[in-house]
Amino acid sequence: MQNGIPRVIQKSRNFEICAQDFNQALANAEAIPVIHRGNANTGISRFLNHKQYKYLSLLFACTIPSLLHCDETVPQDQVAYVEISSEKTQIPNPNEKSLIYAENVSLLKNFEISKDRTSLTCKVDGIYLIGSGTQVGILNPRVSGYIDSWFELNGAPIPASNSRQYISQSAEVALMTNAFLIELKVGDVIRTGFSASGPDIGIVAFTNLPNNEPDIVSFGISLFKIY
Amino acid sequence: MRFIFFLLLTIQLSALEEAYAQVYSISAQRPEKIVGSLLISEEISLMKNFELSPTKDYLICKKKGIYFVACSIQPAALNLGINGHLGAWFELNKKPIEASTSRIYVTEGSPIALITIPFIIKLNEGDTFGTRISSTGYDIGITYINAPSNNEADVPSYVLTIYKVNRYEEI
Numbered sequence: 001m002q003n004g005i006p007r008v009i010q011k012s013r014n015f016e017i018c019a020q021d022f023n024q025a026l027a028n029a030e031a032i033p034v035i036h037r038g039n040a041n042t043g044i045s046r047f048l049n050h051k052q053y054k055y056l057s058l059l060f061a062c063t064i065p066s067l068l069h070c071d072e073t074v075p076q077d078q079v080a081y082v083e084i085s086s087e088k089t090q091i092p093n094p095n096e097k098s099l100i101y102a103e104n105v106s107l108l109k110n111f112e113i114s115k116d117r118t119s120l121t122c123k124v125d126g127i128y129l130i131g132s133g134t135q136v137g138i139l140n141p142r143v144s145g146y147i148d149s150w151f152e153l154n155g156a157p158i159p160a161s162n163s164r165q166y167i168s169q170s171a172e173v174a175l176m177t178n179a180f181l182i183e184l185k186v187g188d189v190i191r192t193g194f195s196a197s198g199p200d201i202g203i204v205a206f207t208n209l210p211n212n213e214p215d216i217v218s219f220g221i222s223l224f225k226i227y
Numbered sequence: 228m229r230f231i232f233f234l235l236l237t238i239q240l241s242a243l244e245e246a247y248a249q250v251y252s253i254s255a256q257r258p259e260k261i262v263g264s265l266l267i268s269e270e271i272s273l274m275k276n277f278e279l280s281p282t283k284d285y286l287i288c289k290k291k292g293i294y295f296v297a298c299s300i301q302p303a304a305l306n307l308g309i310n311g312h313l314g315a316w317f318e319l320n321k322k323p324i325e326a327s328t329s330r331i332y333v334t335e336g337s338p339i340a341l342i343t344i345p346f347i348i349k350l351n352e353g354d355t356f357g358t359r360i361s362s363t364g365y366d367i368g369i370t371y372i373n374a375p376s377n378n379e380a381d382v383p384s385y386v387l388t389i390y391k392v393n394r395y396e397e398i
Contacts, residue, residue: 097378127247127273129295129390144336150380157380160251160272164301164372164382168336177343179297181249181273181388195379226390227245 080110080124081224084117085217091139091202092147092195100134100149100192100203100219111223119191122184126225132192133220134176136165137204144168145197149176152191158182173204181226192221246276246290247390251383255305256360257368258313263361265318266300266369266385277389285318285357286389288350296389297345298358301382302331303370304338311363315342318357324348333367347392358387 084102092098099118110123122128136147150162158180165176184190196202205218250268258264265284278287288294302313316328324346331340350356362368372382 127245127390129388146339148375148379148382157378159380160253160270160383160386162372162375162380162382163299163341164339164375165341166337166339168334170334171337174337174340176341178299179343179345179388180386181247181390183273193378195376226247 077110078124078126079225080122080126080128081107081222082109082111082113082120083107083220083222084113084120085220086203087205087207087215087217089137089139089202089204089218090194091199094196094199098194099152100194102219102221104217110225119189120223122188122190123186124225125185126183127227128182128184128223129226130178130180130182130190131222132176132178133217134194134203135173135205135216135218136167136176136201137173138167138169138201139204140200141169141172143198143200145201147176147194147196147201147203149178149192149194151180151182152193153182153184154189155191157193167201190223192219244276244290245391246288246292246294247273248275248277248279248286249273249386249388250279250286251387252369252385253371253373253381253383255303255368255370255384257305257365258360258362260365261361263314263359266298266315266358266360266387268385268387270383276391280355285355286387288354288356289352290391291351292349292391293393294348294350294389295345295392296348296356296387297343298388299383299386300342300344300358300360301370301372301384302333302340302342302360302362303368304333304335304366305368305370306366308335309338309364309366310334311367313342313360313362313367313369315344315358315360317344317346317348318355318359319348319350320355323359339370356389358385 083106085104086102101117103117112121134149146164146166148164151158161180163176165174167174203218206216249272251270252268267283276290300315312330312332314328314330317324327346329342329344331342333340369384371384374381
């Protein structure tokens with residue numbers, strides 16, 4: 001109780017964007033010293049004994065961060081996210097299953113990336129959101145066709161995760177984006193597969209762009225634990 | 228005093244409840260003329276604190292909150308020699324949500340495309356939520372592709388993903 005609510009309020013970084021809740025928190029915080037002081041003639045302390053104070057304090061300490069949308073109650077070992085990308089043009093092999101690799105790691109927590117940069121191993125159970133962007137392109141101006149791209153869980157394609165995008169001479173580059181929810185267990189391995197309708201179709205990157213424009217990556221994928 | 232205990236306990240327990248859903252379609256769908264059509268999802272991947280309507284064309288929210296939603300659609304020319312566009316938008320309680328529409332062209336040369344619409348929305352308990360499409364012709368709709376090869380997953384015509392962003396209940 002003594003360190004509970006005031007500590008949470010001081011440490012939270014979310015108050016400014018939650019003005020209404022912050023006011024509510026302030027209102028609640030004003031009530032806390034009353035309980036803390038144990039003034040028998042003031043507020044709800046009139047109705048409480050010492051043991052009840054403890055339980056009520058615990059409930060307050062647990063509830064107020066909830067009211068504030070404060071995420072400090074989430075243990076760090078339950079936080080998991082990853083963001084990786086590729087700046088390489090990649091062409092799928094028509095004769096065997098092809099996986100997209102991502103040589104750049106922007107963020108990585110409670111995931112592990114394989115040495116060949118194609119696989120992500122999950123270290124925390126949970127429900128995850130996957131977001132990916134794939135820059136589809138043709139490498140020969142007289143080619144048209146399509147790319148398919150899907151997610152794999154432990155080596156098997158995930159149902160309903162596949163997407164198809166056509167490209168042609170009049171539209172040489174396109175962007176495929178996906179958002180997908182998936183339940184992962186510790187040790188599960190996520191990969192992204194792709195295939196094309198012809199040899200000169202793949203995913204393309206654009207680097208050394210003028211005017212300080214950032215590179216256009218051929219592939220980027222983000223995963224984070226939502227529950 | 229007990230009331231306060233129960234009230235706080237109820238708030239805390241309800242605050243921890245999660246809400247998410249992912250539904251998808253494994254059939255080609257064509258929009259009706261002028262009014263378009265709500266997209267139907269025959270399959271459910273994940274579902275918690277949501278319900279799919281009996282007509283399978285909208286989700287019913289069971290938990291008030293702020294939600295992230297995204298739909299992925301495979302617009303397609305469903306016949307040869309067809310060019311035109313398809314638009315898709317979200318509907319809340321059977322009314323279009325402003326600024327949620329996306330449009331894409333499909334042509335004979337590029338007959339299949341992909342639209343993904345991410346959006347943030349506030350939902351109340353009992354709200355209904357779905358995706359409607361309309362197009363320039365009956366032969367422009369969304370397509371399902373069955374097992375392109377042994378190594379691949381099916382390409383669904385429509386995937387709707389939604390989850391509650393604020394983990395804690397607003398009071």
